[in-house]
Amino acid sequence: MDLAQGVQIVSFAVLSVMMIGAALGVVLFSNVVYSAFLLGGVFISIAGMYILLNGDFVAAAQVLIYVGAVNVLILFAIMLVNKREDYQPMAKHWIRQGATALVCAGIFTLLSTMVLITPWSIAPNPVPGQNSTVQIGQHFFNDFLLPFEVASLLLLIAMIGAIVLARREYIPDEQLPDLTKQTGLTLPERPRELLNPQRK
Amino acid sequence: MQLQLQYFLLLAAALFCIGIYGLITSRNAVRVLMSIELLLNAVNLNLMGFSNYLDPEEIKGQVFTVFVITVAAAEAAVGLAIVLAIYRNRDTVDMEQFNLLKW
Secondary structure, three states, X not given: OOOOHHHHHHHHHHHHHHHHHHHHHHHHOOOHHHHHHHHHHHHHHHHHHHHHOOOHHHHHHHHHHXXXXXXXXXXXXXXXXXOOOOOOOOOOHHHHHHHHHHHHHHHHHHHHHHHHHOOOOOOOOOOOOOOXXXXXXXXXXXXXXXXXXXXXXXHHHHHHHHHHHHOOOOOOHHHOOOOOOOOOOOXXXXXXXXXXXXXX | XXXXXXXXXXXXXXXXXXXXXXXXXXXXXXXXXXXXXXXXXXXXXXXXXXXXXXOOOOXXXXXXXXXXHHHHHHHHHHHHXXXXXXXXXXXXXXXXXXXXXXX
């Protein structure tokens, strides 16, 4: 990336503040819809980080796949399971959260100590990556050809598995509940003409 | 002053710890999946940083990042389908009530 140093520093600072703030919002907000939208903010700022790291192809893939597919999928899942429920409070609630926060802070301390004391063997003069897309394509079709093809198989398996898992069960006609009493287990997305065939 | 590798690694470590905190403490099952996405993104940021600073000639870290993104997309689809199925069965998304196999 041939930007000036100051521009890189400033954009890194802005992106990191955005990313940490949005990630804290994802974890700490009580409304899940806010969390899902802030997750999109995290993904977009990570794509900016990738551009700072000379990975323009991966940045585009991040925006397309994460913001365009995964985040939308999460929003759809929130819509499908949208149920206002007040979780009943647990005993030892604060002890659990405090212990988790302590453990996470410990992991962060350990990781940052490791990062700061390790002598990284930085490559001497980083070549500006103008053709990272070409290079990634050459890797995909030379030495990573088998994982590349297996990835397509994995996506096929995931697609079929998701359809099978999330598919509605077949409801035979004679087992339909009568409409006069409302049961708590009635699925709201059941097709309507199956529910009241006599009322037409 | 120049952008160093350590900055990106520290940022990825912070994101990873936030993700672990959310993974353990959240009670909504969809939020648990979102925390898993945060963890995977922290790992991707590490891979991209190493690829840019330690291996700038042949950028294998970026190739690995693309594979991780692929697997994460598959994981999100299957995970959300499992959340939908378990919501239909138990009529809740509270993680504390998914204790059928506990005892």
